[in-house]
Amino acid sequence: MxxxxxxxxxxxxxxxxxxxxxxxxxxxxxxxxxxxxxxxxxxxxxxxxxxxxxxxxxxxxxxxxxxxxxxxxxxxxxxxxxxxxxxxxxxxxLDAATADMTMALMLATARNVVVGDKYARSPEFLHYDPAILIGQEVTGSKLGIIGMGRIGKQVAKRATGFDMQITYHNRHRDSEAESEYKAEYRSLDDLLAESDFVVLNCPLTPETTGLISGPQFEIMKSSAILINMARGPVVDPAALFTALSTGQIAAAGIDVTDPEPLPRGHELLTLENLIITPHLGSASNxxxxxxxxxxxxxxxxxxxxxxxxxxxxx
CATH class of the missing domain: 3.40.50.720 (NAD(P)-binding Rossmann-like Domain)
Structure with missing residues (x-):
């Protein structure tokens, strides 16, 4: 043959x-x-x-x-x-699996899961101390979704189970998201300023390349957490390092990087308030x-x- x-x-x-x-x-x-x-x-x-x-x-x-x-x-x-x-x-x-991973990163970052795992395995963990690793509560927090497409809607669906207040930014308003998930439309700047969690679920286009950079991090709350499930170039890596290392934002969880993978020894790999996963958004069986x-x-x-x-x- x-x-x-x-x-x-x-x-x-x-x-x-x-x-x-x-x-x-x-x-x-x-x-x-x-x-x-x-x-x-x-x-x-x-x-x-x-x-x-x-x-x-x-x-x-x-x-x-x-x-x-x-x-x-x-x-x-x-x-x-x-x-x-x-x-x-x-x-x-892959919409559902990617939305699941979005929530996994959000929860892991907010509740210090990775840092906590390392500490629990370390020689330093000799007794329970209720004062350590106090994380941020996800339930009832304000979620800003950038990119209310198929994946964004799946994230919104899951976020309703956590009683989150959902806002979104999109090229166009989405009546389905507004009626189904009570999502409120915001300009990009307003979303960034209001949100406890900012989630990126947008495609990579010329318009979204570098969408989150220095000026955007300056708008965000110092307690805010960024989750990138889009593409690495949507976020400026140098600006992300500055934001995380100087306390402009509290933490980030990213499933994608720019470049991908990051060079070994890259400055982002030194940060404890950053969780990085190796592009696992659709990686379910x-x-x-x-x-x-x-x-x-x-x-x-x-x-x-x-x-x-x-x-x-x-």
């Missing part, structure tokens, strides 16, 4: 099993004279490899780009569509299985010249 050559790097075993013997998976090679690119009829973008117009031009057989994930900021979608190459992603299936299945569905459709079931069309 002749196998269809596709290019994908680091594909996990379950995804390889879903692909089956029909495909020859070529190692990711974006060199100018790459034999893999010259042969590849499809690309699976796994782990955010950059896919730009130059790469597409070196892949004359390319029929489809199937992205394992929702965010496509690493893919030049406009360049692909100009070349007649459809791009697919995995919308909807059921969600990752759904993502892989959607990735394969898009792949099959594109290779057959059919409309992608989960298409990125802009």
């Amino acid at each position: 002749t196998q269809i050559p596709i290019m994908g790097d680091g594909l996990p075993q379950p995804l390889l099993e879903m692909l089956g013997a029909e495909f020859e998976v070529l190692p990711w090679d974006d060199a100018p004279d790459s034999p893999a690119l010259a042969r590849a009829e499809a690309v699976i973008a796994y782990g955010h490899p950059p896919v730009d117009g130059s790469l597409m031009d070196r892949a004359p057989q390319l029929k489809v780009i199937s992205n394992h994930g929702v965010g496509v900021d690493h893919i030049d979608v406009a360049a692909a569509l100009q070349r007649g190459i459809p791009v697919g992603n995995t919308p909807g299936c 059921r969600t990752r299985e759904r993502m892989m299945r959607m990735t394969v569905e898009n792949l099959h459709a594109g290779l057959q010249g059919k409309p992608l079931p989960y298409s990125v069309d802009k």
